[in-house]
Amino acid sequence: MLRFLARRVALTIPVLLGVATLVFSLIHLIPGDPAQAMLGESASPQDVAELRARLGLDRPLVEQYGRFLSGAARGDLGRSLRTNQPVTAAILERMPATFELAAAAMLVAVAFAIPLGIAAAVWRGTAVDHGATTLSLLGISIPNFWLGPLLAIIFSIELGWLPVSGRGTWAHLVLPAVSLGAALAAILARMTRATVLEELREQYITAARARGASKARAVVRHAFRNSLIPVITLIGLQFGAVLTGAVITETIFAWPGIGRLLIQSIGFRDYPLVQGCILLIAVTYVAMNLLTDLMYGLVDPRIRYE
Amino acid sequence: MSKVGAAIVLIAVVAALFGPLAARVDPAAQDLSKRLDGPSATHWFGLDELGRDIFSRVLAGARISLMVGIVVVSISSFIGTLLGSIAGYLGGAIDEGISRVIDILLAFPGLLLAIALVAVLGPSLTNVVLALSLIGWVGYARLVRGQVLRAREFEFVQAARAVGATIPRILTKHVIPTALPAVTVQATLGMGGAILAEAALSFLGLGVQPPTPSWGTMLNGGRTHLLDAPHLTIFPGLAIAFLVLGFNFLGDGLRDALDPVTRPRQ
Numbered sequence: 001m002l003r004f005l006a007r008r009v010a011l012t013i014p015v016l017l018g019v020a021t022l023v024f025s026l027i028h029l030i031p032g033d034p035a036q037a038m039l040g041e042s043a044s045p046q047d048v049a050e051l052r053a054r055l056g057l058d059r060p061l062v063e064q065y066g067r068f069l070s071g072a073a074r075g076d077l078g079r080s081l082r083t084n085q086p087v088t089a090a091i092l093e094r095m096p097a098t099f100e101l102a103a104a105a106m107l108v109a110v111a112f113a114i115p116l117g118i119a120a121a122v123w124r125g126t127a128v129d130h131g132a133t134t135l136s137l138l139g140i141s142i143p144n145f146w147l148g149p150l151l152a153i154i155f156s157i158e159l160g161w162l163p164v165s166g167r168g169t170w171a172h173l174v175l176p177a178v179s180l181g182a183a184l185a186a187i188l189a190r191m192t193r194a195t196v197l198e199e200l201r202e203q204y205i206t207a208a209r210a211r212g213a214s215k216a217r218a219v220v221r222h223a224f225r226n227s228l229i230p231v232i233t234l235i236g237l238q239f240g241a242v243l244t245g246a247v248i249t250e251t252i253f254a255w256p257g258i259g260r261l262l263i264q265s266i267g268f269r270d271y272p273l274v275q276g277c278i279l280l281i282a283v284t285y286v287a288m289n290l291l292t293d294l295m296y297g298l299v300d301p302r303i304r305y306e
Numbered sequence: 307m308s309k310v311g312a313a314i315v316l317i318a319v320v321a322a323l324f325g326p327l328a329a330r331v332d333p334a335a336q337d338l339s340k341r342l343d344g345p346s347a348t349h350w351f352g353l354d355e356l357g358r359d360i361f362s363r364v365l366a367g368a369r370i371s372l373m374v375g376i377v378v379v380s381i382s383s384f385i386g387t388l389l390g391s392i393a394g395y396l397g398g399a400i401d402e403g404i405s406r407v408i409d410i411l412l413a414f415p416g417l418l419l420a421i422a423l424v425a426v427l428g429p430s431l432t433n434v435v436l437a438l439s440l441i442g443w444v445g446y447a448r449l450v451r452g453q454v455l456r457a458r459e460f461e462f463v464q465a466a467r468a469v470g471a472t473i474p475r476i477l478t479k480h481v482i483p484t485a486l487p488a489v490t491v492q493a494t495l496g497m498g499g500a501i502l503a504e505a506a507l508s509f510l511g512l513g514v515q516p517p518t519p520s521w522g523t524m525l526n527g528g529r530t531h532l533l534d535a536p537h538l539t540i541f542p543g544l545a546i547a548f549l550v551l552g553f554n555f556l557g558d559g560l561r562d563a564l565d566p567v568t569r570p571r572q
Contacts, residue, residue: 018410022419029426137558141551143502145509145525146543153536164532240415247421248506252529263510266425278414278422286413 308559
């Protein structure tokens with residue numbers, strides 16, 4: 001098990017280095033002079049030179065790269081151009097809101113998807129199955145940047161049940177979580193249906209039924225429990241999609257998280273903050289994937305010996 | 307299901323090709339006196355914040371969405387198939403190099419890298435296509451690499467190698483064709499993905515810029531009028547969901563038809 005852990009963690013290091021390199025390169029992809037682009041065309045040459053020096057853009061590329069990597073490793077990602085606040089502090093301030101939203105969205109997705117997927121598998125080929133499949137495809141096809149405003153029109157504007165934007169009470173969380181969780185719910189329901197169907201064909205289900213287990217018991221206690229491993233893996237792997245979706249959902253519902261910070265920073269051309277947000281989301285995604293892999297190895301010994 | 311998908315896609319293609327010609331109103335024509343008017347017999351989907359006909363703009367937006375989808379999927383599938391087949395067939399250091407690049411790009415969740423690229427390159431349709439293609443090829447490369455690893459061991463491929471066929475010939479004539487069914491399915495689903503991604507970027511103000519009628523840009527414009535004119539949000543969103551659903555139906559149907567495991571028994 002230790003060898004498996006060490007190998008998996010070691011494989012992540014080059015990926016993290018690649019991610020950091022790509023994020024570092026972003027600023028150099030800006031057409032023309034990055035400092036000029038950040039300050040705008042009307043900025044004086046003196047201001048541009050000052051910013052260039054402040055960001056270290058006047059240093060050789062290798063030195064800039066080295067500084068970026070060592071800074072990132074220490075959690076120092078520079079300062080925001082607009083507020084002069086350290087980038088790390090700005091991100092940490094917004095992180096709880098994003099994680100709260102992501103967790104709520106995943107909860108909503110699981111609560112809807114698992115019963116729907118199981119029902120579709122158990123009643124395969126019936127109206128329930130067709131309904132669930134169509135609902136899942138709709139969930140994948142409806143963009144969250146449309147579902148969000150649509151939910152706001154119905155539940156906030158027409159019915160007045162829920163607040164339209166902001167963060168505070170649980171009521172503020174409902175619409176953003178549902179609009180962010182819908183696509184994940186759709187993917188999860190399809191996966192649950194497929195894996196439960198596969199398990200239902202196994203001999204141990206026939207054996208359980210032969211021993212007198214009811215159909216419900218055979219499904220819930222046996223088939224579903226065994227189909228949980230790929231479902232949990234999918235939930236872990238979809239965390240990145242939820243984080244990216246949060247960029248859009250937070251913008252729609254004025255949710256004060258990292259996604260909204262990213263879009264606002266892009267608008268202000270605050271590139272150190274843009275780099276910081278992108279790096280944090282990507283690193284969180286890599287970490288979640290690693291965690292999912294490790295969990296998978298933990299519960300399924302076959303993975304460890306591959 | 308795939309027939310429904312094909313019908314939806316066909317309707318969208320016809321709308322994109324002939325819709326702007328058939329539309330009775332110029333999508334750019336403004337009538338400020340009627341701004342935000344709701345749907346009526348003359349303006350089926352109503353008018354937007356500048357008094358432009360939303361129906362005409364949705365039709366014109368179909369052209370942008372399909373164009374982005376086709377260009378992004380063509381570039382991504384070409385690059386992905388090429389690099390994936392080279393990596394899978396040659397193996398060794400080349401495979402290692404390509405696979406590491408794939409790993410790094412896959413470490414960024416979907417749209418995030420596109421947002422980052424468009425943020426630095428500047429918002430425009432060209433940059434959206436560039437950004438989506440730059441991240442899009444990875445999925446195809448991984449898929450094709452896996453298929454090629456399997457195809458490399460087929461007897462007809464070994465026979466071609468034995469009679470002295472060159473690597474480009476083996477790849478194009480024998481190996482890549484075995485991966486094409488899977489690539490076709492991925493490309494169909496990828497069309498929906500690219501259309502959604504373009505709309506998302508435009509919605510965030512990072513894609514197609516006004517006054518060009520893109521569905522995402524129209525949704526972005528509708529955000530400030532959720533209270534007084536929800537039709538600005540409803541119709542472009544319906545168009546996106548309808549077209550993406552069409553490609554998802556079609557992709558799912560194609561996968562079932564091409565995959566013997568999921569194909570229903572006769």
